[in-house]
Amino acid sequence: MVGGFSECSLIQNAIKTKFSAYRIIIPEEAGLAVVKGAVYFGNLANAISRRVSRYTYGIQSWPEYTPGIDPPSKKINVNGSMRCKDVFFPVVHRGEQIPVSFRKSQVFQYLKPNQSEMECAIYVSDQENPRFVDDGSCRQLGILKVPLPRGFGSVEIEETIIFGETDIEFVALQIGSGKVLET
Incomplete structure (x- = not known):
């Protein structure tokens, strides 16, 4: 889970309950993951070949x-x-x-x-x-x-x-x- 709502424990618990058959991954600073990815891509456009x-x-x-x-x-x-x-x-x-x-x-x-x-x-x-x-x-x-x-x-x-x-x-x-x- 990434994005701002991913840091909310209420939403985390609801997702984990609803999709209990799956392994839910929540990185540290989940709210910044999308922003960091966009900045990384913007600075190193050839990072994705x-x-x-x-x-x-x-x-x-x-x-x-x-x-x-x-x-x-x-x-x-x-x-x-x-x-x-x-x-x-x-x-x-x-x-x-x-x-x-x-x-x-x-x-x-x-x-x-x-x-x-x-x-x-x-x-x-x-x-x-x-x-x-x-x-x-x-x-x-x-x-x-x-x-x-x-x-x-x-x-x-x-x-x-x-x-x-x-x-x-x-x-x-x-x-x-x-x-x-x-x-």
Whole structure:
């Protein structure tokens, strides 16, 4: 337990009682542990060179439908092409070591010529290899709505996830125009 409330014996006892099956660790000066960590990180930013991912991060994909492997409920016809909708495309797997400022990109084409925008979303899961973004283990972490130009045949969108020092950045680049959206 760390943080200001961790020094309160009433809260310590309540946590120890509620979670009696676990070993509760309370460091000395628990109230200052977070502050000391932030100061240490601020002064020595390279103190953390890599992390172990707590979750599997990914984006939504609609690959070609494979009969016998993909469930029929996920089969969708897009302009005469049979696709499997809502597929979880992993970028980083749970338990994987990722360096600071690690970035991973994937290029997608929008599938419907009459679309005015493409939704690019990042998903997170507790499972190491989720199959679909609408599985119970997955949740949407963020979304970007990329406007699509009219009258330009195929438009490609490069989706990039950047794992920074203390945050995750999601960027969508419209390749033809160079337009960038991020969250």
